[in-house]
Structure formats: structure tokens, C-alpha cells
Amino acid sequence: MKKLISIILIIMMILGAVACNSTKSNESKEEVKETEKKTDSDTDGEEVKETEKKTDSDTDGEEVERKPFKIGFSVWGTSDSHGRYVSQAASWVEELGGEVIVDVAQGFTIDAQVASIENLIQSGADIVSFCAYSGEAVIPKISELAEKNEVYFVMWDTTVSDPAIQEMVDSNPYFVGTTNEGQFEAGYETVEYLAEQGATDFVIIKYAIGVAICDERVDGASKAIDDLGLNLTYVIEVPEDTKKAVEDTLVNYPEVNAVVAVGGTAMYVTPSIQAIESVGRKGEVLTSGFDFSDTMGAELEAGDLSLVLGGHVVTTHFANLMALSAYWGDPINPDKEQLMIPYLTVTSPEDIDNFNKYVVGDVPPYTPEEMLDSISSDKTFDDFQKIAMEYSIEDVISRRGE
Amino acid sequence: MMVVNMDIKKGRIQSLFQYNKSKIAPLLGLVLLVVFFAITSKGKLLEASSIENIYNQGFPLLITSLAFVYVMATGNLDFSIGANVGFCATIACYVAFFNTKLAFPAALLTGALVGLINSLMYVFLKIPSFIACLCMMFILTAANQTLTGGGSKMVPVELLQNDYSIVRLVLLLIYIIIIVIIFHKTKVGKQLxxxxxxxxxxxxxxxxxxxxxxxxxxxTGVAAGLAGYLMLLRVGAASPTLGSSLTIDSIIALVLGGMSILGGASSSMICAVTGSLITTVLNSGIVLAGMGGDAQQLIKGALFIIVVSISTLRESSSKNF
Amino acid sequence: MKTNILRKESILSGIKRVILTLLLPILLYLVLVLTSFEKFGKFDSFIMTINQSMVNLAIGWSMMFGISVNLFDFSVGSRLVLAGLIGVHFSQKFGLLGLILGCVVSSVLLGSITGLVFSILKVPSIITGFAVLLIFESLGVILSKNMVNAISSEHLVLAKGFNIYILIVLLFIFVYIMYNHTKFGFQIKAIGGNERVATSMGINTAKLKFLTYVLGGFLVGFATILYVSNAGTIQPKDGLGSMSIAFTPIMGVMLGMLIKSCNSVVGVFVGSWSITIIGSVMVAFGWESRLQNVIVGIFLIIVMGFQLNRDKLFKPITTKKNIQTNN
Incomplete structure (x- = not known):
């Protein structure tokens, strides 16, 4: 009996798979998509109004149909501040008449990322938005998936550097483009800034292994250390107990006077500050981090922390806008260039309060009109890039008129 | 404590029905899960393309958990299987640059060798298998990170461009037939x-x-090699973390499928099949049903408890580990 | 096997036992001193390694009871994180007392919930642990969204100076008495030895296991206080990330239980301390820190291989027993 059931199950599973491999299943999917869209647009009165308004103001006369959309957004987790903020920023575009589904792929593994994209596509997404955190080698597979299922894809916090992969995605009509913050430069600038403060011997804390962004920042920092003739003393990789790791390093290498965490300020810098204090070197060792944390205001004020780069939450927002413009048939980025996103630097607790209130507060920092305007057909990619580069806490406050 | 005592009494009565329940309960859990997601995803779960997804995402777990039955039947666990999958994939990726045909045997051989070392540590050095495999996991993970240079490594373009779905299907079929026959048709299964x-x-x-x-x-080593090679073809790249979740997933799948973690007579291939289907359907269905964001893991945990309570055989407390 | 070692032990004098017990960490520390006398010859450096092992020691003690009754619990890390988040939140409102009560009460609650799920569902502890881990991690992420997750510096005192020793000594006395001199401890060891025999002796195993979860929760509460005070912050984890918190403590417990010259409670201390020193040795040699687990693993295999093969009289069968107690 046991065996019988197991054999039947296996056969069912395999037959199902064979059936799918041989027949194109797109038909049934299209049907579902269409009925969904119908019901969506029925209830969405606002959407129609917006479209009308748009055509009124458009002197070019070129009409852009703003179809309702569903964006599938894949993220590594929402427990760290960056993961949490980018997931939040991804849903700002919902006000343009669509839906964003956030899938938290389990951990940083490459297989989980592919599975996540597959599931999002299957759930009826018109656009998938993700970060190639497991390295760019995953891109060809996802590009193939997107092309096969006729789904647009956009990558945030990602740079394509391999020419073979670049060629592959460029030839894919469903590829929209990438956004990134210049991770290499950020790593470089961090070291430069700390060197100005007198740092000479560096310890770098890596927050992940095999994650492209992390590696790019480390590369940038290492390059700056080389260029300026400084020393990279030790690299700590994904410590379970950061305090212990930093204590050990400081005891072994008493010459160290700067600790750079290339990600996860809250996770790695706060314990590092505790470690510096416990070995009695408070005030002698500089620290810096990436991504905002709750306590950085107090730490900056006390002088325990020198510099934090972060607040680049709009990376997903602009990626989504870019993808939407392509989905609506009027791409803002027809050449599929990389959109640069600025880092924010904060120096006082008020800045962080403002960031929490205006950027990642209850109301999105961009109004639906501003969003639509930034990708309207009279705008070029350069205009769009300019809007992205203008992003800052002050910019958001001034646009709110407060 | 009243509740607990009552439950034990209930458990004794239930034990009369356990023989049949142990086979049907996990299937019932699976069926209920499928029905739940079929409704919440408005039928998307049962579409052909969705079943294809489940097959694509579930086959590595099916491969590893089928082999895991062999180890778990004896009351041991193989904590290194996930890391072994990733390591074999990386080796296969490197070999593929010299000769794409040798990649597959290289993966199998690597996996088998790792399994052999595990067993030798256990059998001849008498080191508890738990510790031996845990240490093997650490070693393989570190080796894999070093080999991939900390990042992901793309397979040769010719491997990327070909469609290997038929090859995969054939390999999978052969593997399943062999592994099921050895376990259920020869004395090996009973002896384990x-x-x-x-x-x-x-x-x-x-x-x-x-x-x-x-x-x-x-x-389990050979299975890790097979899973590693097929996963490499699927994602098109070797990476330091490839397959690392398969260890815990395999254990969970088998126990969900009704097998005791201490092995023994409850061991069966059907446990691996039902268990890995439950795990994969849960991961996939939750997205199809539109349950995303922060609450995703919470919902997953809650559904997991419900499925577990339906599908796991309620053992009497003396066997309750 | 045990009786044999006990007989051997009776010959050893008390001093010899102390030396034997501390041999491992002392030898390991000597390696450190040999690499650089000027850095590690100082008393401060020696004390630092003990301080560093305290958090893992407290977690190790909390897991020791569960491991003794064959409970395989993955959820310890997630419970620690969630209790820590709650404790930190209360410390902002009620100060130090808020931190202590917040951590301990919530941890006992979380432990009891896990125990309840375990006894009501009657599923293996590995599955119970996995299920509640998914939920607790997720609750931690949701809870931490609108919350400051760091603890203000005046409330960090528990991990500083002598306070940490007072806390650890109090914990030690509690754990030692619970494990060695109570009916509870005796019954736990009986279940660990042979569950069927224990049941036939009239021990209510279901009740005992539930109580083990509660007691574990109580001890995790103190481990949480140390964890939070030590790092100054607690961050939520998701996607099974919290599991790794328990990794090093488990290794410490495994190593500790191998040391036969002392009581298990002391053994866990020696084990945790030894593993801490191995971490420091890695940095001292300038080895890549990703290799740390590899070294700890190989070290465990060597120590175990030596321990288990000392007496060639035993057949491989005996390893079977070891596995079961280790589960």
C-alpha cells in the first residue's frame, strides 16, 4: 500500500512536469491575468481619472495607456534596516493603480532567489523587481525566465559588470535597467574620510559572503587603502559575536585605529563600539558603517561613530518607476542604462528623525503626480537621473512645503 | 498538567488506529494544504505552469530527502548534505570548464567521497555521526566559499544555453527507481x-x-552530487550558499512525511515524497496566494503548525522526541 | 563505559581532577601566549577570554537540560532575539529592572509556549522548534519595526566589571543545584539514560519535558540579558538566521560533556571557554575568520576521536549510545 501510494505520487509529479515541459501553458495564464485586470480597472476609478488628466496635459498627443500593474518584489529579508526600508519604498508606486507583492526569499541563497522569482511570475506579476545579491551569475537564468513568461524585470542595487551577461540582458526586450549607488566609490570615500580623520590601520567587517554589494564596497575600501598607502590589517567575515571578534582583533593588532563595517551598522558597529570600550581604547579607534540604525544619532554625537552612508531607500522606488514606464510602453530608460542613486550622510539625531518622518514615514516622499511626472514622455533619461540624484532629506521636506 | 495527562490517555486509544493513520495523515496534510492554496490563490496553484514550478523547485529536496531516508532509518542524521550539494555543484562547475561531459561524474564522485569520509569517521573513529557531519558541513562550506572566491561562478555558456529538462527528467527517474527499489525490494531497507x-x-x-x-x-553523498549537478544546470551558477537549506529541509520533510527522527520501522520512501511536496507547496503557495511582506514568515509558521498537527503521527509520549 | 571511568576517577585526587578539567583551556591559552607573550601574557587578556565565553556559557547551560532529555530545539536563538527585543523595549521605559524582568518573563513565556506546542501537538521537538522559530523570528521583525533596538549605555552595567561574574556565579549555583541535587535533575538524567525505563519507574516524562522547556526559557532569559548588555543592541533576524546563535554554545556543550573529570555543569563552562579561546587563536594566527568553524570542528573531532578510541575494547556499537545522548 505504502509503495503503491509512493509510486502513484511520483508518477503524478513527473507526469505533471512532462506535461508542462511539452505544452505551452501560457494560454491559461493569460486568461487569468486578463480577468484580473478587468476586475481591477472596474474598481479603480482614480486610475481612469489620472489617465485622462495625463492626456489633457500632454501636448505631444502621444497617449500612454496606464494599465493596472502587479509588481513582484523579491528581497533577502526584512529584518535589517535596508531590507525593511527598500521593501517599504517598493510599495510607494501602489498609488499609481497597482499592486506590489513583497516576497521574502529565504536567506542569501541563489536557489532561493530563482525560486522566489518563479513564484512571483506565477502569481501573475507583470514586472519583477529584485537585487542580484547572490551575484550577477544568477542574472542569465532570471533573464531567461522573464523572457519566456513575457514579464519585465528590473534590478536594484545591482551592477552588471560581466560583458557576456550584459550582452545577454541587453538582447532581452523585457530587461528594463538597473539602479545602484556606486558601491565601490562609497567604500573608497569611507576610507578617504576616515584617513582625513587620522585613520591608518583598518579592520573591515564583511556582513555577508558571496554578496555582490558587500564585495564591491570592500573592493572600493581596499583600493583606497592601497592608494593612500595605508594598511588593511584584518578582515572579519560575518562574525556571530561581533564584540568578541573586534576585541580579539584589537588585542592582536594594537595598531588598528579604524573599524569599517561595510553593512549592517546596527548589527556590527554598535557591538564594535562596545568592544573598543572594553579593551580601553575608547576615542582612539574610529568606526564607520553602512545603512542607517536607530542609535547612530547618539553614537555620532558621542563621537563613537564617525560616518554612516545609507538612506538609499529610493533605489527600489526608481527601479519600479523605470519598469512601469517600460510596461506602459513608454520607457524612460530605452538604452537600459544604470540609474545612479545617491547615498545620504547624516550627522545629527535631527537628520535621522527627519528621515524617519519624511522618507520612511506613513506618507511616501513622492506624490503620485510627481511619480508620473518623472517618467512622463517629455522627460529623458537624463531628466530622470537628475530627479533621482536630487533625492535628499532636505529635498523631500522642501517638496512637502513644510 | 491536566491537558497533558488527558492527551496521553487519548494517545493510547489513538495508538490502536496508528497503523493506518501513519500512512494517511501526512497525505491528508498535503491535500489540505493544496486545497487551501488552490482556494487562496484563486486556482493559480493548480495551473500547469505552477506545477512545473513546484517540480523545478522541489526536485533537489526530493533527491536529498529520498537519500536521507537511508541515513535516518538507522537513527543517524547527515548534517553535511546541504553543504555537500553546494560543494559538488562548485566542483562540477570547475570541471565543466575543462570538459562538460565530465562534470556530472565529477559531482557524483565528489559527493560519494564526502559521504564515505563521513561514514569512516563514524564507523572507525567512533565519532558520533552528528558531530562528524557537522564538522564536515563546516569544512565543505569553507571550501566552497574559497573555491567560488566568495561570489557566484557562472557555468560555461554552452551549459547555460542548452535545455537540460529531458536529461534532468531521465536522471531523476533513474535515480528514483534505483533508490526506491534498493530500499523496498532488497533486504537493505529492512536491515537499515x-x-x-x-x-x-x-x-x-x-x-x-x-x-x-x-x-x-x-x-546521501551520491544524492548530494546528483542534486548539486542538477541545481547547477537549473540556476546556471555555483555559489557559496547553493543548496545550504537542503539539510534542514530534508529532515523537516521526512518528519512531516511521518518518519521518526530515530529511524526504525516507520522509515519509508513515501515520507520523503509527501514531505518534500508539503515543503515545496508551502513555499510556493504562499507567494501565489499573495501573502507577502513581513507577515509572510508568520503565516508560513502558522500553516506549518497546522499541517504538522494534521500530518505527523501522534506518537505516544514515550516515543516523543 | 561510565562505570569504568568512574572507577578510574576514584583513584584520582581532587587536585588532579581540577588540573585535568582545566587542562584543555589552559593548553589552548598557552598557544596564545606562545604566539605573542606581550599581547597575551597580560592578566587582562586572560580575563577577556573568560568574559567572552559568558554569553555562550549561559546559552549552553540553558540548552543542557534539553539536550539531556533528547530535545532537539532549534528555536533557542529566535526566543533569545524576541525576549531581547522585549527586554530592550522595557528597559527604555522602566530602566534596569525593566530589562531584567522584560527578558526573563518574556523568555519564560516563550519557553512555555514552545513546551505547550510540543506537548499538545506531540510532534518531535525538532519540528516544534522549527515551527515556533518561524513564528518568533517573524514576530521579532514585526515588533522591531517601530522600536529602537538598542539599550542605553547606563543599562549596560550587567555585562561590565564584577557584575557579570556575580550573575554567572548565581546562575551556576542555580543550574548546579537543579541538575545535581533535585528530584527534577535526577528524573531528567533518568529520561536521558533510558526513556522507557524512566517511564516504567513512574516518571511523568511529558510533564518533565514541558518543565524542561520552561526552565530552559528561564535560563535563556538570563542569557538574553547578558547577550543584550554585552553587544549593546539586539537585532531581529529572519529566514532561519537566528539558528546560528545557538551553534557555538552547542559546540561548547558537546565538548563539555566529553570532559569526564568534572560535573557536566562545570564541563559546559570549560567547553565554552575552550571554544572561545580557539576563536582568539584564529585571529592571533591571522587566519581567515571563515575558517573558525572548520578549526573548531576539526578540534572537536580530534578531541572526540581521542576520547572515544582510548579504550580499544569497545565495539563501534558504543557510538550508538553516544549519538542518542547527544541528540
């Missing part, structure tokens, strides 16, 4: 189960315990 019940007693009845322990670990 006997080892799970009592090593001393099995040896007295003439079972070659050492050899069987070695066989069980080599089988």
Missing part, C-alpha cells in the same frame, strides 16, 4: 531499519552494521 531499532540486536542477526552505515552515507 533494524539498525535504527537496535544495533546490537541487528548485529546478532547477522547484519553487517559497519558496511550498512557506510552504504547509507555514501547514498
Amino acid at each position: 531499519e533494524a539498525l535504527g531499532i537496535s544495533v546490537e540486536a541487528s548485529i546478532q542477526t547477522g547484519v553487517n552494521a559497519k558496511l550498512l552505515f557506510i552504504v547509507s552515507y555514501v547514498v
Whole structure:
């Protein structure tokens, strides 16, 4: 009996798979998509109004149909501040008449990322938005998936550097483009800034292994250390107990006077500050981090922390806008260039309060009109890039008129 | 404590029905899960493309958990299987740059070798398998990180461009047929189960315990090699973390499928099939049903408890580990 | 096997036992001193390694009871994180007392919930642990969204100076008495030895296991206080990330239980301390820190291989027993 059931199950599973491999299943999917869209647009009165308004103001006369959309957004987790903020920023575009589904792929593994994209596509997404955190080698597979299922894809916090992969995605009509913050430069600038403060011997804390962004920042920092003739003393990789790791390093290498965490300020810098204090070197060792944390205001004020780069939450927002413009048939980025996103630097607790209130507060920092305007057909990619580069806490406050 | 006592009494009565329940309960859990997601995803779960997804995402777990039955039947666990999958994939990726045809045997061989070392540490050095495999996991993970240079490594373009779905299907079929027949049609399965019940007693009845322990670990090793190679073809890249979740997923799948973590007579291939289907459907269905964001893991945990309570055999408390 | 070692032990004098017990960490520390006398010859450096092992020691003690009754619990890390988040939140409102009560009460609650799920569902502890881990991690992420997850510096005192020793000594006395001199401890060891025999002796195993979860929760509460005070912050984890918190403590417990010259409670201390020193040795040699687990693993295999093969009289069967107690 046991065996019988197991054999039947296996056969069912395999037959199902064979059936799918041989027949194109797109038909049934299209049907579902269409009925969904119908019901969506029925209830969405606002959407129609917006479209009308748009055509009124458009002197070019070129009409852009703003179809309702569903964006599938894949993220590594929402427990760290960056993961949490980018997931939040991804849903700002919902006000343009669509839906964003956030899938938290389990951990940083490459297989989980592919599975996540597959599931999002299957759930009826018109656009998938993700970060190639497991390295760019995953891109060809996802590009193939997107092309096969006729789904647009956009990558945030990602740079394509391999020419073979670049060629592959460029030839894919469903590829929209990438956004990134210049991770290499950020790593470089961090070291430069700390060197100005007198740092000479560096310890770098890596927050992940095999994650492209992390590696790019480390590369940038290492390059700056080389260029300026400084020393990279030790690299700590994904410590379970950061305090212990930093204590050990400081005891072994008493010459160290700067600790750079290339990600996860809250996770790695706060314990590092505790470690510096416990070995009695408070005030002698500089620290810096990436991504905002709750306590950085107090730490900056006390002088325990020198510099934090972060607040680049709009990376997903602009990626989504870019993808939407392509989905609506009027791409803002027809050449599929990389959109640069600025880092924010904060120096006082008020800045962080403002960031929490205006950027990642209850109301999105961009109004639906501003969003639509930034990708309207009279705008070029350069205009769009300019809007992205203008992003800052002050910019958001001034646009709110407060 | 009243509740607990009551439950034990109930458990004794239930034990009369356990024989049949142990087979049907996990299937019931699976069916209920499928029905739940079919409704919440408005039918998307049952579409052909969705079933294809489940097959694509579930086959590595099916491969590893089928082999895991061999180890778990004896009451041991193989904590290194996930890391072994990733390591074999990386080796296969490197070999593929020299010769794409050699990549597959290289993966199988690597996996088998790792399994052999695990079993030798256990059988001859008498190190508890738990520790031996845990250490192997650390070693393989570190080796994999070093080999991939900390980042992901793309397979040769010719491997990327070909469609390997037929090859995969054939390999999978052959593997399943072999592994099921050996376990259920030869005396190996029964002997492994006997080892799970009592090593001393099995040896007295003439079972070659050492050899069987070695066989069980080599089988998981080979499975890791197969899963690693097929996953490499699927994602198109080797990475330091590829397959790392398969260890815990395999254990969970088998227990969900109704197998005791201490092995013994409850061991069966069907456990691996139902268990890995439940795990994969849960991961996939939750997205199809539009349950995303922060609450995703919470919902997953809650559904998991419900499915577990339906599908796991309610053992009497003395066997409750 | 045990009786044999006990007989051998009776010959050893008390001093010899102390030396034997501390041999491992002392030898390991000597390696450190040999690499650089000027850095590690100082008393401060020696004390630092003990301080560093305290958090893992407290977690290790909390897991020791569960491991003794064959409970395989993955959820310890997630419970620690969630209790820590709650404790930190209360410390902002009620100060130090808020931190202590917040951590301990919530941890006992979380432990009891896990125990309840375990006894009501009657599923293996590995599955119970996995299920509640998914939920607790997720609750931690949701809870931490609108919350400051760091603890203000005046409330960090528990991990500083002598306070940490007072806390650890109090914990030690509690754990030692619970494990060695109570009916509870005796019954736990009986279940660990042979569950069927224990049941036939009239021990209510279901009740005992539930109580083990509660007691574990109580001890995790103190481990949480140390964890939070030590790092100054607690961050939520998701996607099974919290599991790794328990990794090093488990290794410490495994190593500790191998040391036969002392009581298990002391053994866990020695084990945790030894593993801490190995971490420091890695940095001292300038080895890549990703290799740390590899070294700890190989070290465990060597120590175990030596321990288990000392007496060639035993057949491989005996390993079977070891596995079961280790589960």
C-alpha cells in the first residue's frame, strides 16, 4: 500500500512536469491575468481619472495607456534596516493603480532567489523587481525566465559588470535597467574620510559572503587603502559575536585605529563600539558603517561613530518607476542604462528623525503626480537621473512645503 | 498538567488506529494544504505552469530527502548534505570548464567521497555521526566559499544555453527507481531499519552494521552530487550558499512525511515524497496566494503548525522526541 | 563505559581532577601566549577570554537540560532575539529592572509556549522548534519595526566589571543545584539514560519535558540579558538566521560533556571557554575568520576521536549510545 501510494505520487509529479515541459501553458495564464485586470480597472476609478488628466496635459498627443500593474518584489529579508526600508519604498508606486507583492526569499541563497522569482511570475506579476545579491551569475537564468513568461524585470542595487551577461540582458526586450549607488566609490570615500580623520590601520567587517554589494564596497575600501598607502590589517567575515571578534582583533593588532563595517551598522558597529570600550581604547579607534540604525544619532554625537552612508531607500522606488514606464510602453530608460542613486550622510539625531518622518514615514516622499511626472514622455533619461540624484532629506521636506 | 495527562490517555486509544493513520495523515496534510492554496490563490496553484514550478523547485529536496531516508532509518542524521550539494555543484562547475561531459561524474564522485569520509569517521573513529557531519558541513562550506572566491561562478555558456529538462527528467527517474527499489525490494531497507531499532540486536542477526552505515552515507553523498549537478544546470551558477537549506529541509520533510527522527520501522520512501511536496507547496503557495511582506514568515509558521498537527503521527509520549 | 571511568576517577585526587578539567583551556591559552607573550601574557587578556565565553556559557547551560532529555530545539536563538527585543523595549521605559524582568518573563513565556506546542501537538521537538522559530523570528521583525533596538549605555552595567561574574556565579549555583541535587535533575538524567525505563519507574516524562522547556526559557532569559548588555543592541533576524546563535554554545556543550573529570555543569563552562579561546587563536594566527568553524570542528573531532578510541575494547556499537545522548 505504502509503495503503491509512493509510486502513484511520483508518477503524478513527473507526469505533471512532462506535461508542462511539452505544452505551452501560457494560454491559461493569460486568461487569468486578463480577468484580473478587468476586475481591477472596474474598481479603480482614480486610475481612469489620472489617465485622462495625463492626456489633457500632454501636448505631444502621444497617449500612454496606464494599465493596472502587479509588481513582484523579491528581497533577502526584512529584518535589517535596508531590507525593511527598500521593501517599504517598493510599495510607494501602489498609488499609481497597482499592486506590489513583497516576497521574502529565504536567506542569501541563489536557489532561493530563482525560486522566489518563479513564484512571483506565477502569481501573475507583470514586472519583477529584485537585487542580484547572490551575484550577477544568477542574472542569465532570471533573464531567461522573464523572457519566456513575457514579464519585465528590473534590478536594484545591482551592477552588471560581466560583458557576456550584459550582452545577454541587453538582447532581452523585457530587461528594463538597473539602479545602484556606486558601491565601490562609497567604500573608497569611507576610507578617504576616515584617513582625513587620522585613520591608518583598518579592520573591515564583511556582513555577508558571496554578496555582490558587500564585495564591491570592500573592493572600493581596499583600493583606497592601497592608494593612500595605508594598511588593511584584518578582515572579519560575518562574525556571530561581533564584540568578541573586534576585541580579539584589537588585542592582536594594537595598531588598528579604524573599524569599517561595510553593512549592517546596527548589527556590527554598535557591538564594535562596545568592544573598543572594553579593551580601553575608547576615542582612539574610529568606526564607520553602512545603512542607517536607530542609535547612530547618539553614537555620532558621542563621537563613537564617525560616518554612516545609507538612506538609499529610493533605489527600489526608481527601479519600479523605470519598469512601469517600460510596461506602459513608454520607457524612460530605452538604452537600459544604470540609474545612479545617491547615498545620504547624516550627522545629527535631527537628520535621522527627519528621515524617519519624511522618507520612511506613513506618507511616501513622492506624490503620485510627481511619480508620473518623472517618467512622463517629455522627460529623458537624463531628466530622470537628475530627479533621482536630487533625492535628499532636505529635498523631500522642501517638496512637502513644510 | 491536566491537558497533558488527558492527551496521553487519548494517545493510547489513538495508538490502536496508528497503523493506518501513519500512512494517511501526512497525505491528508498535503491535500489540505493544496486545497487551501488552490482556494487562496484563486486556482493559480493548480495551473500547469505552477506545477512545473513546484517540480523545478522541489526536485533537489526530493533527491536529498529520498537519500536521507537511508541515513535516518538507522537513527543517524547527515548534517553535511546541504553543504555537500553546494560543494559538488562548485566542483562540477570547475570541471565543466575543462570538459562538460565530465562534470556530472565529477559531482557524483565528489559527493560519494564526502559521504564515505563521513561514514569512516563514524564507523572507525567512533565519532558520533552528528558531530562528524557537522564538522564536515563546516569544512565543505569553507571550501566552497574559497573555491567560488566568495561570489557566484557562472557555468560555461554552452551549459547555460542548452535545455537540460529531458536529461534532468531521465536522471531523476533513474535515480528514483534505483533508490526506491534498493530500499523496498532488497533486504537493505529492512536491515537499515533494524539498525535504527537496535544495533546490537541487528548485529546478532547477522547484519553487517559497519558496511550498512557506510552504504547509507555514501547514498546521501551520491544524492548530494546528483542534486548539486542538477541545481547547477537549473540556476546556471555555483555559489557559496547553493543548496545550504537542503539539510534542514530534508529532515523537516521526512518528519512531516511521518518518519521518526530515530529511524526504525516507520522509515519509508513515501515520507520523503509527501514531505518534500508539503515543503515545496508551502513555499510556493504562499507567494501565489499573495501573502507577502513581513507577515509572510508568520503565516508560513502558522500553516506549518497546522499541517504538522494534521500530518505527523501522534506518537505516544514515550516515543516523543 | 561510565562505570569504568568512574572507577578510574576514584583513584584520582581532587587536585588532579581540577588540573585535568582545566587542562584543555589552559593548553589552548598557552598557544596564545606562545604566539605573542606581550599581547597575551597580560592578566587582562586572560580575563577577556573568560568574559567572552559568558554569553555562550549561559546559552549552553540553558540548552543542557534539553539536550539531556533528547530535545532537539532549534528555536533557542529566535526566543533569545524576541525576549531581547522585549527586554530592550522595557528597559527604555522602566530602566534596569525593566530589562531584567522584560527578558526573563518574556523568555519564560516563550519557553512555555514552545513546551505547550510540543506537548499538545506531540510532534518531535525538532519540528516544534522549527515551527515556533518561524513564528518568533517573524514576530521579532514585526515588533522591531517601530522600536529602537538598542539599550542605553547606563543599562549596560550587567555585562561590565564584577557584575557579570556575580550573575554567572548565581546562575551556576542555580543550574548546579537543579541538575545535581533535585528530584527534577535526577528524573531528567533518568529520561536521558533510558526513556522507557524512566517511564516504567513512574516518571511523568511529558510533564518533565514541558518543565524542561520552561526552565530552559528561564535560563535563556538570563542569557538574553547578558547577550543584550554585552553587544549593546539586539537585532531581529529572519529566514532561519537566528539558528546560528545557538551553534557555538552547542559546540561548547558537546565538548563539555566529553570532559569526564568534572560535573557536566562545570564541563559546559570549560567547553565554552575552550571554544572561545580557539576563536582568539584564529585571529592571533591571522587566519581567515571563515575558517573558525572548520578549526573548531576539526578540534572537536580530534578531541572526540581521542576520547572515544582510548579504550580499544569497545565495539563501534558504543557510538550508538553516544549519538542518542547527544541528540
